[in-house]
Structure formats: structure tokens, C-alpha cells
Amino acid sequence: MSTATLKSRPLTFQSIGEWLSIHWFQIFLTVYGMWVFVPFLAPFFMHIGWDRAGKAIYFIYSFFCHQLPERSFFLFGQKSMYSLVEIKTAWQDTINPMILRQFIGNENMGWKIAWSDRMISFYTSIWLFAVAWSPLRRKIKPLPWWGFALLLLPIALDGITHTISDFAGIGQGFRDTNQWLILLTNNSLPATLYAGDAPGSFNSLTRLITGLLAGLGIVWLVFPSMEESFGKN
Template sequence: MTEVHRRHIVLLCLWVGYGGWVVMPFLAPISMHLGQTELAGLIYKIYSFFCHQLPQRSFFLFGVKPMYNLVEIQTAWRPTMDPLVLRQFIGNPVMGWKVAWSDRMVSFYTSIWVSTILRWFWWPGSYKNSKRTALLFLLPMAVDGFSHLISDLSGIGQGFRANNAWLVALTGNALPSWFYAGDTLGSFNFWMRLLTGLLAGWGIAGLVVYYCREYPGSLTEP
């Protein structure tokens, strides 16, 4: 078996194995919907080590809406600002069931998986400068995530990313109020988590393809 073949096998294993990792969080709400609560609970538990799982920043399946704001979550669960309590809410038969990681993690990890496939088959030369550009693609997500973290120190739903008053002033309040405030589908915070996750995944995918295609001394060597 040649070095090229070994590298291809490693990449195929990564696609299959990592694909399972990407899909598994969606099996949690599916399992809840089918009444397999123990399996769902196990999946939620495993992924809780990799994500905050805050319900107001997560997708829901099998409910009336794909996402819910903080007030809706508090009304259905508990009137609390404690993130450790909020993250315990996985949904109900009316609202549906929470995907086992947040919208940012869905965007980021799925982007790595899909982008690796795209960069290997359709844009095989797009990884050439991956080492130089990966950090640039990761930077927006780092800035957005860190700003969320700093904002949440003031309390969930209380910090500067809760109402984005700075953005209201910057845009002259030209956009609908629902765009500025909160985290739900269509809001500024939602779009930033989605887009920065996609960019970061694209950058990471470049490194994966580079290491599997050309890196000397690859891990695929014996």
C-alpha cells in the first residue's frame, strides 16, 4: 500500500467517524420523540462536555418552532438566569426536543465535515495556503464567542450582546427590533454564530486536507 493510499484511507475513516460525531446530537431529539429517553439522556450527557447546551441558542426538532427565546424557555422550564439550570432544559412534547449541542456547534462541526469533502473533491487546490489562513478563518468565531462569554458574565440575557445596543446605534436602528435582541433564529447573534462557525470549519478543513494530502511525515506513515 502506497503512502497516498494510506492517506486516503485515513481521510475516509475521518469522514465516516467524524460524520457520526456530527450526526449524533440530532439523534437525541429523535430518540426523545420516539420515547427512547435513556438513549437520548446518554447523548445529551456526552455532548454536555463539549457544549454549553443553552436552550435559547439551540435548535429544536418536532416542535412548533425551530428555536425559542429566553423568555419562552424560562416560561416552559424555570424563571432562572442560571446557565447551569437553563442547560438542563431539553424540551417537551409541544416545544419539541433540543439538539444536543448549540447552533454554533452545529455550524462549526458540520462545516468541518462538509468543507473537508468539498475541498478534497471540488477544490483540491484550496488548501495550499491553509496554514497561513486557518487562523484568519478561526478569528471571527473566537471574537464572537469571547464577546458572548464576556456579555454572559453580566448574566444570561443581561449583557451587551443581549440587546446589541452598540449595533442599534451603529445602524441607526434601521433594522427590526427582533434582529438586534436575543439569540433566536434570524437575530444578529444567531447569524454571527452561524457564519463564524462556517468560516472556522472551512479553515480547519483546509488543514485536514493539507495533512492528508501533502504534509511530510504524516500520521499515516508507520
């Protein structure tokens, strides 16, 4: 049914449903895109002096992300990421995550994005994979459930091991030193790969890669299924 036909009909629940079935993808890109990309405005607002707007974004998104600064990207500063030692020096000498997450940056270090690195990878990849899926929508079939589970398994394992590691204290756990990885690889890889959360480190790479895989799995399963469902109605 064309949009013109819908416009000529009285507004009913059925007509609204038909309109949504036609425009669901554009609605998703707009609404979800706003949700995903608003956190990038927080450091911009702080940088230009709109502190209230920036802090409001940090506050709202703190309910959906841990926002630990040592696992976040910074904009308008000297570096894109900072180590736990650097954060503690600039903020407070603590490993309490509830205190650490309150650090949003400063004029020298820049301001953190209101998403952590994993959330950036996960949430933005869903939007980007959705955009990539659109021109191929008639060719791509829904991902089998076992394939979906395989793509979600890495982020589940990475997230669970990070959580268990953090029980020892931020910066004190087995995922902070990654001694197990040193033993597994016979210490044959660059030292910067093993410890910490810096860009290019094992922890940073796994959070980014597993987020991408999970985003791919969600789009590959959900979007072709929705396309088939709306196409039948």
C-alpha cells in the first residue's frame, strides 16, 4: 500500500500500523541513531562550555553504561585514552568504580564520550550494520539461531571475565595484567598488548571486536526477520 493511499484514509490503529510497516527502518535509523550518537555530544558540549548540557548527557547515559574513564575514549585532549594511573592522578587515588566513573575529563585531558569503548563498538555497529544491510535486504536471509549464539558468545565471555576480574578491584584483576595471555603466548607479543586498556591492547581490542561481532549478529538475525514479517502484512 502506497503512502499516498494511507494519507487519504482516516487515521486508525490499522493505518498507523501499515505506515509503521512501511517506514520502520527509517524510524529505527532516526530514533536509534539519536540514542547512539548523542553521547558523542557530551565532550563537544563540555569543550565549548555548555557544561549543563554535557553533564546532563553523562548523567542520563550513566544508567546504561559504566562510563569508567580508563575504558573510554576522550575528545579534545592530549590523548584518545588514558591509563588508570593517569586517571587517578588527575582525579582521585581510588579503585572504587563508583568514584572513578564520575571523572568526565578536564581541559587538558579532554572530555570522555558518554559511552565506554565497548558500548561505542556495540551500539554504533548495530546502526552501521543496519545501514549496510539496507541495500542488500532482499538478498540476506535471517541468521540461524546457532550463528547468532556464536556471534554473541565472545562478548558474553569477555564481559563476564571482565566482571569477575573487577571483583579484585579496578586495575587489580587477572584481566588487567593478562598474565595468563603472557603464558599462553610465551610472552612473544609486544608488551603493550598484554596489560592495561590502552588502544591496541588485548583488552581494548577484544572489547571493540566482540562489540562488532555482537552488533553484526543482532542485525543479521533481527532485520531480515523484520523485513520478512512486515513484507507479509
